[in-house]
Amino acid sequence: MSSSRVLVLNSGSSSVKYQLLDMSDGSRLAVGLVERIGEETSRLKHTPAVGESREWTGPIADHEAALKAVSEELAKDGLGLDSPELAAIGHRVVHGGKHFTEPTVIDDAVLAEIERLIPVAPLHNPANLTGIRTAQALRPDLPQVAVFDTAFHTTMPESAARYAIDVRTADEHRIRRYGFHGTSHAYVSRATAKLLGKSPEEVNVIVLHLGNGASASAVRGGRCVDTSMGLTPLEGLVMGTRSGDMDPAVIFHLMRVAGMSTDEIDTLLNKKSGLIGLCGDNDMREIRRRVDEGDEEAQLAFDIYIHRLKKYIGAYYAVLGRVDAVAFTAGVGENASPVREAAVAGLEELGLVVDGELNAVRSDEPRLISPEYARVAVAVVPTDEELEIATQTYALVNGSRNLT
Numbered sequence: 234m235s236s237s238r239v240l241v242l243n244s245g246s247s248s249v250k251y252q253l254l255d256m257s258d259g260s261r262l263a264v265g266l267v268e269r270i271g272e273e274t275s276r277l278k279h280t281p282a283v284g285e286s287r288e289w290t291g292p293i294a295d296h297e298a299a300l301k302a303v304s305e306e307l308a309k310d311g312l313g314l315d316s317p318e319l320a321a322i323g324h325r326v327v328h329g330g331k332h333f334t335e336p337t338v339i340d341d342a343v344l345a346e347i348e349r350l351i352p353v354a355p356l357h358n359p360a361n362l363t364g365i366r367t368a369q370a371l372r373p374d375l376p377q378v379a380v381f382d383t384a385f386h387t388t389m390p391e392s393a394a395r396y397a398i399d400v401r402t403a404d405e406h407r408i409r410r411y412g413f414h415g416t417s418h419a420y421v422s423r424a425t426a427k428l429l430g431k432s433p434e435e436v437n438v439i440v441l442h443l444g445n446g447a448s449a450s451a452v453r454g455g456r457c458v459d460t461s462m463g464l465t466p467l468e469g470l471v472m473g474t475r476s477g478d479m480d481p482a483v484i485f486h487l488m489r490v491a492g493m494s495t496d497e498i499d500t501l502l503n504k505k506s507g508l509i510g511l512c513g514d515n516d517m518r519e520i521r522r523r524v525d526e527g528d529e530e531a532q533l534a535f536d537i538y539i540h541r542l543k544k545y546i547g548a549y550y551a552v553l554g555r556v557d558a559v560a561f562t563a564g565v566g567e568n569a570s571p572v573r574e575a576a577v578a579g580l581e582e583l584g585l586v587v588d589g590e591l592n593a594v595r596s597d598e599p600r601l602i603s604p605e606y607a608r609v610a611v612a613v614v615p616t617d618e619e620l621e622i623a624t625q626t627y628a629l630v631n632g633s634r635n636l637t
């Protein structure tokens with residue numbers, strides 16, 4: 234029997250997203266999500282390609298229990314992890330440091346390196362590790378592949394990757410800018426070139442990945458030359474719950490003047506800042522609803538979000554020199570037309586214009602939202618991290634690296 238199926242696991246801090254794909258034709262056999270892991274009201278939603286979606290709510294204590302529940306759901310559709318048709322399991326791993334520039338078959342040394350990087354990705358790498366270990370226990374015979382968020386950004390020049398701090402201290406503690414969401418930036422920059430009818434080598438693209446976590450990247454001819462996240466996924470844009478850029482002296486001030494501990498400040502900046510810290514909501518739908526009702530707190534949060542986004546568009550325009558396209562992606566970028574409109578408003582002199590009618594269209598397809606005359610294409614390009622992880626995983630276990 235041919236084995237062309239790949240299971241992709243994207244384990245987040247309190248969720249697991251998964252997809253089972255048949256790589257002979259790229260079709261999805263099942264997709265699903267377990268959220269609120271560790272709470273009493275964990276929720277599993279499983280959607281097979283054939284048949285109805287199933288939902289289940291109840292306590293799922295940890296990522297190990299979540300994966301076992303996923304495996305049971307798959308088995309009900311005859312798609313269990315014991316299937317001989319499964320070729321490999323692909324895992325999203327958020328922090329791969331400087332070392333991992335390519336998808337990698339996981340062995341003990343790879344696991345040890347992912348574990349060593351926990352201090353710089355405390356929300357993400359532990360969940361990724363549990364996902365890998367549980368999957369290994371269920372199918373010890375199968376290749377398990379790690380696809381790193383950081384890999385696409387390893388092409389950044391030193392001038393973009395280094396912080397201007399003492400070189401010896403930085404080297405000793407491996408402090409540099411790694412960047413994240415790389416799988417999405419890679420996929421979306423290639424899909425944007427395709428939308429323009431060009432090859433990735435021919436185009437310069439600014440990718441704006443705006444989900445709950447958010448990051449921007451500058452991609453020159455298919456290679457990342459700068460990105461907004463740094464040592465950890467805290468730097469850069471305003472996010473759902475993370476502050477993004479700020480004067481690092483804010484931290485000393487909070488320690489000295491507010492008497493806060495390191496852990497308290499970590500929680501403040503990662504979980505209680507960004508949109509939720511500014512207005513109490515981190516969901517852009519809710520923020521726009523409040524803005525439309527004249528809520529000033531929500532309006533200010535929106536304005537701060539847009540101001541930062543616009544600064545990065547300008548910065549990456551300057552880094553690239555010539556820009557062929559600006560691509561919006563992820564939950565906010567794909568759905569929130571007011572964010573897209575506001576982010577490029579006033580940038581006509583840079584060749585950036587959004588057409589109101591095109592921007593209002595709702596679709597799952599990659600599409601242009603700039604008028605034909607515009608010098609720079611503005612596009613909405615849905616990301617598909619799971620498909621990209623499956624493609625890279627399958628290519629690696631099959632010995633070919635041809636990505637489309």
Ligand SMILES: Nc1ncnc2c1ncn2[C@@H]1O[C@H](COP(=O)(O)OP(=O)(O)O)[C@@H](O)[C@H]1O
Nearest residue numbers: 443444445446515516517518563564565568569
């Ligand atoms: N229709 C919509 N309008 C505005 N924002 C949306 C819409 N749908 C989703 N979002 C935003 O997308 C976010 C989630 O994006 P997603 O890319 O799934 O993030 P993550 O992978 O980080 O969980 C939500 O927090 C919400 O703010």
Ligand SMILES: CC(=O)OP(=O)(O)O
Nearest residue numbers: 327413414445446466
């Ligand atoms: C790296 C990162 O921020 O990921 P996510 O958006 O999934 O939290």
Ligand SMILES: [Mg+2]
Nearest residue numbers: 444445446563
């Ligand atoms: Mg995401």
